[in-house]
Structure formats: structure tokens, C-alpha cells
Amino acid sequence: MQPIWAVGLMTGTVLDGNIDVALLKTDGETIEQFGLYTLAPYDRAVRDLLEETLKEARRWNFEGPEPEIFATAEEALTRAQSDAVRSLVEEAGLSRDEIGVVGFHGQTVLHRAPQPGRIGATRQLGDGALMASLLGVKVAYDFRSADVATGGQGAPLAAVYHAALLKRAGEEGEAAILNLGGVANITWSDGKGRLVAFDTGPANAPINDFVKSHGLGEMDRDGKLARQGQVDEARLQRLLEHPYLRAGYPKSLDRFDFGAAMADGLNAADGAATLTAFTASAVGRGLDLLPQRPAKVFVSGGGRHNPVLMEMLGARARVDVLPAETLGWRGDAVEAECFAFLAVRVLRGLPISFPSTTGAPHPMTGGRLAG
Numbered sequence: 001m002q003p004i005w006a007v008g009l010m011t012g013t014v015l016d017g018n019i020d021v022a023l024l025k026t027d028g029e030t031i032e033q034f035g036l037y038t039l040a041p042y043d044r045a046v047r048d049l050l051e052e053t054l055k056e057a058r059r060w061n062f063e064g065p066e067p068e069i070f071a072t073a074e075e076a077l078t079r080a081q082s083d084a085v086r087s088l089v090e091e092a093g094l095s096r097d098e099i100g101v102v103g104f105h106g107q108t109v110l111h112r113a114p115q116p117g118r119i120g121a122t123r124q125l126g127d128g129a130l131m132a133s134l135l136g137v138k139v140a141y142d143f144r145s146a147d148v149a150t151g152g153q154g155a156p157l158a159a160v161y162h163a164a165l166l167k168r169a170g171e172e173g174e175a176a177i178l179n180l181g182g183v184a185n186i187t188w189s190d191g192k193g194r195l196v197a198f199d200t201g202p203a204n205a206p207i208n209d210f211v212k213s214h215g216l217g218e219m220d221r222d223g224k225l226a227r228q229g230q231v232d233e234a235r236l237q238r239l240l241e242h243p244y245l246r247a248g249y250p251k252s253l254d255r256f257d258f259g260a261a262m263a264d265g266l267n268a269a270d271g272a273a274t275l276t277a278f279t280a281s282a283v284g285r286g287l288d289l290l291p292q293r294p295a296k297v298f299v300s301g302g303g304r305h306n307p308v309l310m311e312m313l314g315a316r317a318r319v320d321v322l323p324a325e326t327l328g329w330r331g332d333a334v335e336a337e338c339f340a341f342l343a344v345r346v347l348r349g350l351p352i353s354f355p356s357t358t359g360a361p362h363p364m365t366g367g368r369l370a371g
Contacts, residue, residue, distance in 0.1 A: 003026050003032040004027070006343050006344050007085050007137075008336040009085065019080065021336055035092060036092040039332070050070065050107060073125055103340045104170075106141060120152075121148065136363075140343035152250070152364070155252035156252065160342070163189040171298070176188040176287070177324075179203075180302065185198065186287070196357065197250075199252045201278070204301075205222050205247075206279075210260035222306065226272040228270070230273060235262075245286075262274075276306070276309050281317065283297075284317030284319070297313070300324040300335070346366070347369065350365065
């Protein structure tokens, strides 16, 4: 197949108010060209609606009928993200006829990893059929459900794209890609068929929630609060005894599995410092689990903008820490690009999850196609 232009969409679980939208030219195996990327802010009303939906989802917890707010939120975010695609394509000077497919991840409102004797569950809001009708373009969506239904974790899905990035950069084996969103996930590939990915622990979510709970804004911007504080080392050591950190991969997390309550009783600065140190230390534990401990990690996602977190990663995870931009990548765009890449794989019937990344029983195709 010849490479085609695809659009990828991603909105993370931290609800920073933005839709990540990226163009990528790819055949689903190699990357030919990085296209335009932008952040398209949600209207405040949509953002407030999504925050309320996340609260309702936690109360629901996969028990009984879905909350009515899901349908309202799903339509609102689908229309908002369709507008974002339309604007990006126009800004890039392309017509929608030149777009082969849109990768529409949707908004994760709840994710439950499988347990012994119980398959997992996952719910992303996003109406692919509605988006396809609004845009007149094929839309790949619902990327996780098929994997979960067969006993897989449903996450992380970025591994096959991360592996393509590492291969393109000639960094296989010695390096890994670390994404710091609401949750932190790592991808390592040796270039010889071994591909490993899993969630190492939390990233921005508990820090953001802790800062919000103290009325100090939406996040610890530039790590300023954590830099003023002292890490509670005794508490950190207790937190690092969590069984998730010792468990083998594949494994995945919901953004609320590790929460701001980990810092209960600490003042704002010490709490931010301790939560930041926990994220960094948990990454280190994750690196120890890999078939070969990489010498360096290339970091994507919003967490790489936090200099204190990046410093703590180097010190506490014992690894050279480099922003994705070191290799000419756009660290904020990687996850959106990933879903453009996966959309082309869905179009071609190529696998998007693997036994060593999600625990799927075999390499699995996934996603649904509309339009």
C-alpha cells in the first residue's frame, strides 16, 4: 500500500481542555512524513461536561446501565473533534478527499484492567459513524474493545507506533519511549521482533488532581510547587511497595488507580514533590522489568514540560532522559500521530495489539471502521 494522509486525534485522561490533532503520511508500517499538528481547545461547556462525565463514570463503575450523560457527552465531543479535524485539514492546504482515514480514539471515561478469572472493561466515548457522516471521510474508532474482550489489557496501544519511531531513528534496543500523560507508559523494541509496552504507573493525573484540590490551578506548571517542597522519603518508600510496580507485564492502569490521596496530610509543596518523585521512581521500577534496561528514554507527552519531573526521572529512574524533540519528534503530537498510524493499520487489517504489549492471546487487529 502506498502511504496516505491520515488524521489522528487524542484527548488524554487529564482533561487539559485540548484536543490533540495531527496529520501523518504513512502506510501503517513506516512513517513517510509528519504533517501539521495543533491543539484545538474544547469549549468550556464541553470540558465541564466531560469532567462531570468522568465523575459519573466512576460512580457507575461498569455496574448497570450506562449513565445518561454518556450519550450527551459523546455527541458533544464527536462534533467538537470533527470540527478540529476539518480546521486542521484546511489549514494544511489539503482537501478532505486527500485524507484516507481519521483515527478517532475518543475520550476514555473508565478503564478496568483484567484480573485472574475476570476480563477487563473499557469505555471510550466517541461516535465514529457520526464523525464519518460529518466529515465524509473514513473513521477508525473503538480501538480497545476487541483486545479487552479477548482478555487483553486494552492498553497501551501506542507500542507499534513507538516502535516505528525508534526504528526510523535507529534507536532500537538502547532506548525506550516514555509517554507522560495522565498515566506513564513505556515502549521498548529490540528491532528483531521483541516489542514490550506497559503502563509504569501514574504520571500527571495525581499531581494535577492534588494541585486542583488545593485551589492552586490546573497543574504544577513547570514543577514550581514541587521544587519548593521536600519529598517525604518514608512515604515514598511505602508507596513503592505497591504490588502493581512489582507485577510483570503486560499491565495497564486507569488514571484513577493511583490518586492524589497518596499525598494526603502533606502540605501542597511537599505533596507535589512526593507525587512527582513517585512517578519518576515508578518509571525506574518499570525499566527494571524490561528484557534489556535501556540507557536512555525519549519522553513525549505533557509531563516532559515539567522540569522537576524530568530531573527526578534522571536521578530516581537512573536513566538518561531526553525530550522527544531531541530526535526531531514533536513530543505533544506523538499520541495523536499514533492514532493516525493505527487508523491506517485498521484500514489495512494489520494488528494493533500484541501478547507482549496488551496480553492479547495473539497479534490482534482491532478498531471499527465507519464511512
